[in-house]
Amino acid sequence: MKTLVFLLLAALCAAIVLFACATYLIFWYETANGSDREELDRLSNGHAVAWTLRGFATALAGQCVIIATYAAGLVPRLWLPRPSDDASPHPVFLVHGLYHNPSAWLRVSRVLAREGLSRQYTFGYLSFGRNFDEVATRAKERFLKMMERHPGQRAVVVGHSLGGLVLRTFLADEDTARHIAVAVTLGTPHNGSRLASIAPGRLAKDITPDGAAIRRLNEESRPADIPCLSLSSPVDNMVLPNAALRIGVPGWEQQRTGPVSHVFMLYDRRVIRQALAFIREALAPVGTGGDKA
Structure with a gap:
């Protein structure tokens, strides 16, 4: 039995390392042979390789965190914060990325709660058996139902990866856009991703550069x-x-973060602070205790 457990753990560790290696080898090939290399050299002050290795290290960490916390996403009501008496009236709507679930927001949720943004709701969806339009439609329905609980208020919406594309459909629809105070996307493929073409599922195919979504x-x-x-x-x-x-x-507004992998953006303290600073500023004209005009 111990041998079997050891072999399973070894196989899991090998899969994590191989996945990170494969994606960063493709990243380096794309970057080294494309126009993005110049920007990476500029942002890293000539340390593009070191930044890429730091990204690789955070990719390993991010995959480990996903494995350790994924089950928590099945019951988000158990870990979402309870609104305090002085909580901001702005509800928060969180949409995770492809192949993830609401556990993506464990770290972000805690940080937002400390800022008084504790009226939080997550939208979870299955990454297989449906297309982007189906996911976006269900997300809008959930969002509008949430806003019925907060009449007269406007929401803070945050999306990671594909979740950011879902939020863009909110902004394109007046019925949902009028309820939004500020929107933040993290690592969202606004113009698609070539890697999506080899990813399984219809949902992934929708977000290729020439995908329908x-x-x-x-x-x-x-x-x-x-x-x-x-x-x-x-x-x-x-x-x-x-x-x-x-x-x-x-x-x-477009901002670059430090060298961090796609998934680890959800857990990196500096990235979360960067997003929080923008949210604070967006709500500042009337404070986080009132509606944004």
């Missing part, structure tokens, strides 16, 4: 009239080419 979003997007932030890592190992992380919609 990406084409429709780019056609329907309109200038943002609320504060919107797109955070992206220069060493993201899941969105290739790296330039696909850039959003071309007017009104969006």
Whole structure:
């Protein structure tokens, strides 16, 4: 029995390392032979290789965290914070990325709660057996139902990876956009990802650079009239080419993070602080205790 457990753990560790190696080898090939290398050299002050290795290290850590916490995503109500008496009236709506579940927000949730943003809701979806439109439609229904509990308020919406694309459909629809105070996306493939073409499931195929969801979003997007932030890592190992992380919609602020992998953006203290600083500023005109005009 001990031998079997050891072999299973060894196989799991090997899979984690092989996945991180494969994605970062593809990342380096794409970057070294494309226009993104110049920006990476500039951001890293000439230490592109060191930054890539740091990204690789965080990819290993991120996969380990996912494995350790994934089960928690099945019962988010057990770990989501309870709103305090002085909690901000702005509800928070969190949408995870492809192949993940609400456990993605364990770290982010705690940080937001400490800021008074403890009225939190997560939207979870299955990554197989459905397409992007189906996921986005269900997310809108859940969001509008949430807002019925908070009449007269406007929400903070945060999405990681594909979750950010879902939030972009909110912004393109007046019925949902009018309820949003600020939007933040983390590592979102705004122009698709080539890696999605080899990923399993219809949902993944929708977010290739020429996928149906990406084409429709780019056609329907309109200038943002609320504060919107797109955070992206220069060493993201899941969105290739790296330039696909850039959003071309007017009104969006784009910021780069430090060298961190696609998944570890959800757990990196500096990335979360970066997102939080933007949210604070967006809510600052009236404070986090009132509605944003």
